[in-house]
Amino acid sequence: MFDALSEKLQETLAGVRERGTLTEADVDAAMREIRLALLEADVNFKVVKQFTSTVKERCRGEEVIGHLNPGQQVVKIVNEELATLMGGSGRDIAFSPRPPTVVLLAGLQGSGKTTAAAKLARHLRVEHDSSVALAACDVYRPAAVEQLVTMGGRAKADVYEQGTDADPVEIARWARERAQREGKDVLIVDTSGRLHVDEELMRELADVRAAIKPHAILLVVDAMTGQDAVNVAEQFAETVAFDGVVMTKLDGDARGGAALSVKAVTGKPILYASTGEKLDQFERFHPDRMAQRILGMGDVLTFIEKAESISDERQAAELERKLRKAEFTLEDFLSQLKQVRRMGPLSSVLGMIPGFAAAKELRGMKVDEREIDRVEAIILSMTPEERRRPELIKGSRRLRIARGSGTSVQAVNQLVKQFGQMRKLMRQLGQGKMPDLGALMRQAGR
Numbered sequence: 104m105f106d107a108l109s110e111k112l113q114e115t116l117a118g119v120r121e122r123g124t125l126t127e128a129d130v131d132a133a134m135r136e137i138r139l140a141l142l143e144a145d146v147n148f149k150v151v152k153q154f155t156s157t158v159k160e161r162c163r164g165e166e167v168i169g170h171l172n173p174g175q176q177v178v179k180i181v182n183e184e185l186a187t188l189m190g191g192s193g194r195d196i197a198f199s200p201r202p203p204t205v206v207l208l209a210g211l212q213g214s215g216k217t218t219a220a221a222k223l224a225r226h227l228r229v230e231h232d233s234s235v236a237l238a239a240c241d242v243y244r245p246a247a248v249e250q251l252v253t254m255g256g257r258a259k260a261d262v263y264e265q266g267t268d269a270d271p272v273e274i275a276r277w278a279r280e281r282a283q284r285e286g287k288d289v290l291i292v293d294t295s296g297r298l299h300v301d302e303e304l305m306r307e308l309a310d311v312r313a314a315i316k317p318h319a320i321l322l323v324v325d326a327m328t329g330q331d332a333v334n335v336a337e338q339f340a341e342t343v344a345f346d347g348v349v350m351t352k353l354d355g356d357a358r359g360g361a362a363l364s365v366k367a368v369t370g371k372p373i374l375y376a377s378t379g380e381k382l383d384q385f386e387r388f389h390p391d392r393m394a395q396r397i398l399g400m401g402d403v404l405t406f407i408e409k410a411e412s413i414s415d416e417r418q419a420a421e422l423e424r425k426l427r428k429a430e431f432t433l434e435d436f437l438s439q440l441k442q443v444r445r446m447g448p449l450s451s452v453l454g455m456i457p458g459f460a461a462a463k464e465l466r467g468m469k470v471d472e473r474e475i476d477r478v479e480a481i482i483l484s485m486t487p488e489e490r491r492r493p494e495l496i497k498g499s500r501r502l503r504i505a506r507g508s509g510t511s512v513q514a515v516n517q518l519v520k521q522f523g524q525m526r527k528l529m530r531q532l533g534q535g536k537m538p539d540l541g542a543l544m545r546q547a548g549r
């Protein structure tokens with residue numbers, strides 16, 4: 104998703120970034136291109152207009168024009184405004200202090216409610232360790248109850264159902280009581296949809312809402328329907344005040360218009376994104392990360408989360424302390440290398456780091472895993488003392504390490520030298536300066 108938009112915005116911003124100074128005409132030209140790119144992505148035209156005028160105003164106000172490194176500033180502004188457009192930072196539903204937290208799902212027929220109900224149940228079980236029950240309140244289609252029973256089973260959630268003869272409001276009320284009695288943390292209520300927003304649907308939703316007083320109402324919308332999805336959301340917002348959106352079928356939506364417009368039009372953020380038919384193709388929606396991804400700035404937080412999931416927190420804190428004090432040794436470097444490797448092929452990991460993903464000359468670059476093997480071998484051939492104090496590595500030590508690792512004295516020299524540079528860089532980092540990773544890579548490649 105967002106592929107075409109992403110490419111166009113990156114192209115435009117790369118042009119801006121390369122300029123030394125920016126004139127007002129440069130900014131205007133860039134805004135025109137951004138406007139076109141957003142319109143082509145099927146973003147609501149009013150939203151586009153508002154977006155570009157905000158960005159332009161900020162560019163003027165923050166003295167981008169004539170400023171040192173103005174291109175970076177423009178990219179930063181576009182990034183922030185894109186994130187704001189989609190709702191700021193991502194969050195989960197708010198849990199009630201008195202369980203069960205009741206979540207009502209609403210939306211048109213086929214938007215993906217039943218699928219989302221099961222996915223959300225799984226998500227809450229896995230991420231929050233919640234016990235979840237699902238209530239089957241779509242009694243109009245005979246297969247709807249069965250579908251929820253099957254999918255709920257796969258999500259390891261209890262499904263509360265009374266077939267298709269009971270009244271949806273009664274089922275909802277009964278399910279809420281049962282969830283409380285059975286000590287469930289969360290009850291997710293799946294409702295019926297219609298092909299269009301109609302009065303009957305709205306009345307039924309209002310009745311269910313009045314009967315069970317949900318803590319959160321989520322509107323499920325199909326991203327593939329583009330601006331129709333946004334119009335539907337707008338209609339719902341007028342009658343059933345929902346709290347957030349579940350955007351489904353993002354896997355089938357190449358343009359991204361609905362995802363970019365819905366918050367601005369309805370005032371409600373996207374909380375979850377569904378990207379496939381499988382149960383685990385569902386995640387919290389992070390507007391800030393999405394904006395960065397669209398602009399090719401790398402997905403730093405996802406990267407950090409990935410890293411955190413494999414290294415424990417204490418280790419991470421210790422590492423940070425060392426980085427700040429520049430006590431980072433080759434030993435630490437080795438353990439970092441190992442951790443990074445566990446995260447997957449290096450090229451995909453590097454793609455998540457800003458600077459790497461954006462640098463044109465690095466796009467499509469293959470990281471030579473054998474080079475890393477060599478580095479690892481060299482460090483492994485050092486004594487612990489040498490790893491802590493690489494400045495000891497001279498003369499006969501160098502030869503011993505080269506022999507032990509099956510490399511050459513030059514290779515050992517090079518590693519020690521590069522490590523020295525890296526340390527210097529980390530000292531800067533410790534002082535709050537972000538290193539220019541692109542420049543570092545170019546240097547290393549020489």
Ligand SMILES: Nc1nc2c(ncn2[C@@H]2O[C@H](COP(=O)(O)OP(=O)(O)O)[C@@H](O)[C@H]2O)c(=O)[nH]1
Pocket residue numbers: 210211212213214215216217218219296351352353354355377378379380
């Ligand atoms: N590709 C894709 N299909 C989805 C997604 N979410 C739901 N579907 C499919 O959309 C169809 C309608 O989903 P369903 O949950 O029954 O919609 P409901 O009528 O709102 O309950 C089903 O065939 C689902 O498998 C998604 O994120 N991606």
Ligand SMILES: [Mg+2]
Pocket residue numbers: 216217218241247294
């Ligand atoms: Mg359904």
